[in-house]
């Protein structure tokens with residue numbers, strides 16, 4: 334803890350202020366070609382035909398690639414964690430969001446690359462699109478995938494991440510008041526100042542060097558190798574310098590396509606997205622739809638919570654099942670609620686796929702739970718800080734998924750915030766610690782949920 | 790067409806279509822890499838360079854419009870191996886995180902200081918308006934420019950050099 338409050342140097346500061354840092358777009362290799370993608374103009378359509386012949390015939394165009402050039406076109410980001418792949422590298426039979434890559438080209442310069450993408454003829458048959466998660470479950474909703482509008486592969490082939498804890502019916506029977514709320518944080522684009530960018534350089538010995546702005550080097554390397562069906566030793570990744578990511582550069586958005594173009598053209602290839610592409614079709618933080626109903630007593634105990642979460646994954650799952658799992662495990666926030674009924678769905682829409690952003694899955698639920706606490710306080714006429722202290726996580730309390738907390742920090746954090754903000758706490762809250770509950774802090778309804786911190 | 794510009798004191802001859810953006814000429818023809826292509830639409834400031842002392846967005850400037858002009862970029866802020874007081878302030882105040890916006894900010898702030906700008910945060914914010922930084926939240930950037938305007942001096946051994954000595958004894 335000596336580092337807290339100390340002035341520690343940034344190892345890269347000197348380079349940053351003196352034009353010394355080499356970002357991916359600053360890698361200079363003679364003979365490098367420019368890449369451009371042809372992207373879907375539709376939210377949802379069937380692909381009737383793709384004709385790349387005119388682009389291939391253009392002088393100065395050195396490679397055109399489509400799904401036909403990919404050994405394993407559909408590869409899931411977290412197949413290793415048991416989440417089956419659903420996203421093609423290039424659209425094959427359907428496009429499912431506006432901006433989805435259909436083909437890519439490598440040409441002598443950027444202007445020529447743009448003209449080459451325009452020369453590719455794609456015939457689409459437009460389909461109705463689903464853009465609002467709340468409509469996904471309607472009988473007449475447009476179908477995003479042939480298996481439906483939500484992800485069906487949670488453990489035990491459940492179609493949702495669910496949590497059941499305690500006796501939710503009893504909690505709602507015992508409640509003095511039910512407090513309900515709906516929370517809908519919108520999508521957020523990460524907007525790194527450096528757009529998605531990659532450069533790939535073929536080496537004489539057959540190995541390809543991939544300069545990537547990825548936030549997840551070895552992960553991206555695995556993704557490229559899986560699509561190509563190549564051993565890892567045919568790829569060398571150079572990374573670690575990222576012009577802002579915030580979660581938006583974990584999706585391996587550029588590496589495989591740029592590598593395919595370098596393989597086909599036998600030339601170094603650079604693919605730098607425009608700001609327009611970044612806004613249109615780089616992944617965003619997800620929009621979430623959260624409904625909460627809490628069983629509450631007049632004196633401020635939260636006995637139980639029913640919660641429904643619809644997570645807008647966009648057109649493909651990517652990391653969404655993982656995000657919803659984290660969301661579920663944190664859905665009581667920094668507070669202990671002993672009786673729970675949580676259902677969280679990863680819902681597909683015809684929007685750009687969503688991904689991690691600073692507290693993946695948890696920021697959304699924190700927004701909902703903290704706003705909801707205020708709503709409870711207003712409903713029962715109690716001080717919102719005292720309400721938080723009363724229900725704060727304590728040593729031996731258990732999380733929604735039944736893990737005993739070993740180092741809960743809600744109590745000291747709220748005390749410190751109150752101090753800093755000049756909020757007067759009651760004598761009881763002022764002297765409270767994170768120690769195991771006892772006396773008036775351990776009402777009957779919290780006894781059964783307690784666990785042994787040693788079992789963590 | 791062929792034309793002349795001066796980049797960081799050196800005269801350069803460029804062959805380019807007249808409407809080619811200065812940013813493209815600097816990065817792709819002259820290998821001057823500190824101006825970045827953040828948006829190529831005038832909206833972010835990462836491409837800012839000084840044209841005859843004025844901060845300009847090089848992504849929007851046709852090369853024909855700067856014929857004969859004196860262009861300055863981060864590469865020319867200080868002699869090799871040295872830093873300008875503003876660059877030192879940037880390090881000391883942790884004003885660069887990912888660093889991608891840094892070059893544009895440094896050039897706009899350099900012009901501000903050369904024009905006698907004060908350490909007043911509101912004035913600095915006005916001068917740096919339209920520059921986007923997604924990492925720092927801007928406060929550290931204002932602190933850095935403010936410190937340079939005051940002429941503060943810094944012991945950079947705690948923030949830039951001496952990495953290993955500083956970390957020694959830190960219980961990570």
Ligand code: FES
Pocket residue numbers: 825826827828829830831832833834835836837846847848849
């Ligand atoms: S790149 Fe010129 S303002 Fe953004």
Ligand code: FES
Pocket residue numbers: 526576577884885886887888889890891921922923924925
């Ligand atoms: S330091 Fe990353 S955008 Fe400013």
